[in-house]
Amino acid sequence: MSRFIRQDYPQIGESVLRLMHKSGLRVFLIPRQGKEAFALFGTKYGAMDHRFCVGEREVNVPDGIAHFLEHKLFENEDGTDTFSRFAALGASANAFTSNEMTAYLFSTTGNYHESLEVLLDFVTHPYFTPATVEKGQGIIGQEIRMYEDDPDYRLYFGLLNCLYREHPIKIDIAGTVESIAKITDRTLYDCYNTFYHPQNMALVLCGPFEEDRVEAVCDKVLKVPAPLELTRTPPYEPREIAAPRITRHFPVAMAQFAVGLKETELGGDADAFLKRVAAQEVALAVHFGRTSPFFNRLYEAGTLSEVFSTTYQFLNSCAFTIFQGESDEAETVAKEIRNTLKSVKNAELSDEDFEIARRATYSNLIQSLNSPSDVATQYLSFAFLGLDLFRLAETVANLKKEDVIERISHWDEALVAESFILPKKGD
């Protein structure tokens, strides 16, 4: 009999089956009809984790090491190639590293449980040597060069370095050519042994997996380890921003801007967290979305284009909103954003404006639950924050206008920073 516990979400047509495996690994199975399946095996370990304690020992590691480790985990002691192991089963593998997590994945349309076994197997069998580390420095060095020329990437990390004084969210995920040169096989093992522990990991499966076979694969591959000995100190971050703005010059066609709004009042339980996310998304749609007076006024004046977007990013220890776009008058747009953030705090919110924004937000959320890859990826991010992704749509559906007004009251224009990429002269 299955030990998975099922929960249904009829309003959005989703279900999830949860299992706490004896190894300490949390397993989430999201059933889907159809052939396509997607699996993510992730660890709550990302670019932010540059300093940590293992027992009494404090460890400091070079920037970019989580991402470097992600690359190196695909190598096996017996010389077999991980991508080929998946391809032999008709599956396609990949991985990614973000500020707060690293995840290994495959997508497939058959051989689901055999592919799952390969995924769990290669992630739990690290093999690092000085030679493989040196090889990685060449490939990842090219990846870093690619990001150095990427204006979006530079705009983003420029902004984070203005918003945050201490918080490691501002650390570049890939690191630098200089920082990755300091990585050794020993430091990789230090990080691996600390963070790649089942209690610090989660497995999300979306597709036609069978619960009994999933548990059997976990039983076969995952050992029951000694308890996790990891101490994370919540990152210290003063309330104030680090710098009001940064400007860089690149070969780009038009000026690009990213305006950031830092948030300092975090905390609360999972319900409060979800309500904050839902209310922030609707508030942004009301005042900066496609139906807002702000967007339409600047669009019709030719100051803003369809490229404009707002993104709310949130972790347990930090949260911020990014207003991003391109404009010949980037500084004017940044000023308009600041003015709007200030003025809407005392403005009326009509029932109609609220309802239109809520519908658009709800629709976006439902549409984001289409493909197994999107569902699994979002689900894992939410799970590492202690949140249930499938409850977000319900939270938006039940949101009240007062919740949005309350959320807007937290917007503080003193916590705004700006990042600009301007065309190089002559471009």
Next chain:
Amino acid sequence: MQSTVFSRLALSESLALSFSKNTLHKTNYLTLFFRLPLSDETASEASLLAHLITNLSADYPSMYDLRRAKAALWGAEIAASTSALGDTLLLTVNATYLKDRYAPKGENITAGVLSFLRSFFCRPYLVDGTFDPALVRLEAKNAADDARAVLNDKSRLARRRHVEIMYEGTPFAASSLGRAELIESLTADKLTESFYRLLSSAPVEAIFVGETDEELLAQELSRLMGEFQKTPLTIPAPTVGTAPETVRCVTEYMDINQAHLCLGLRSPSLRTAPDYFAFSVANTVFGAGTTSKLFMNVREKLSLCYRVASIYSAQNGFLQIYAGIDADKRSAAEDEILLQLANTQNGEIADDEFQNAKNTLTNAIRTYTESPDSLAAWAIPRILMGVKVDPAYEIERLSAVGKDEAAESFRRLVPDTFYCLQKEEL
């Protein structure tokens, strides 16, 4: 053309509907592909039209009101864009919207979407018989900015420059986004004329993926486009072109950190060719995916790059090999790419390498065909080339490919233009 995923109905001489029932996703997907011959002029006009036609109508003379009406229809997204498939330009009007059962009040959203399309096509917002000149100026700036934005992504810029040089003087050299200066020179009169010419002469392929009444949809589309379809354009058949006698080598310079190497070759194995499936397998062995010879050797063995791939345009036989490299390792990268090309052509392909390539292709087809937007993207080049639009048939053909025929198809490749965008010389 029988298919296991689509039913295809010719609704008129120049309008066809491909319908696929998909119960797996929460959204419906309806796309109208208007087909035009590709050139700088047609692309510039279409690119600006794409910015105009879904932004206003006589029923919604303000963008603000229109955006709010779409948001009120549970966030229905209706937008237009341009793209190219070989020498064909596509002006695409796409609607992506929630299925009725996910709308908390159970509205008929498909009817709402069709009503928007009718408003855009049949009742455009005109001032004295033309598009509003002020609006045309505004959107011309946006469309021209989009065309210039290729500069922002250096890998995309290099790949575009490579195409422009290799296909200079032919339709394929044109960007589907148009040319900024041509877009900015278009007037309201000219655009209005282009709009009506598009509706009255461009053949339309409609693709629907999702859940709705197929017959009703066909009727509505016939009624909608029937008002315009009169003298359909003939779209020229694609051509492969001829390579120069010696490989043309071009280097361009810019203030960048990474160099972008593009090698261009021509192949006669178009989507309609008997050896198309053999070529697809050979290209996957060579450079498509993480088990390819390029990935395993140029990247993994020699650490010369992070991104390397060979991308094939089966509409016109263009193979583009791309690698992001250090400029001082250009020769080493080029040598290794050509060595792996020769190995593939000589049939030096291990059994597992060959089978992995077939598995990769099969998995990709099965994955594409379960997702509405990727199913449409997968189907449209096949529809345009008049070949079978059937995943099961393609999987069967791919699995029957032998190693010798794959290598043979790759031996028919002819090198044409090698291009590199790199840091300015000191």
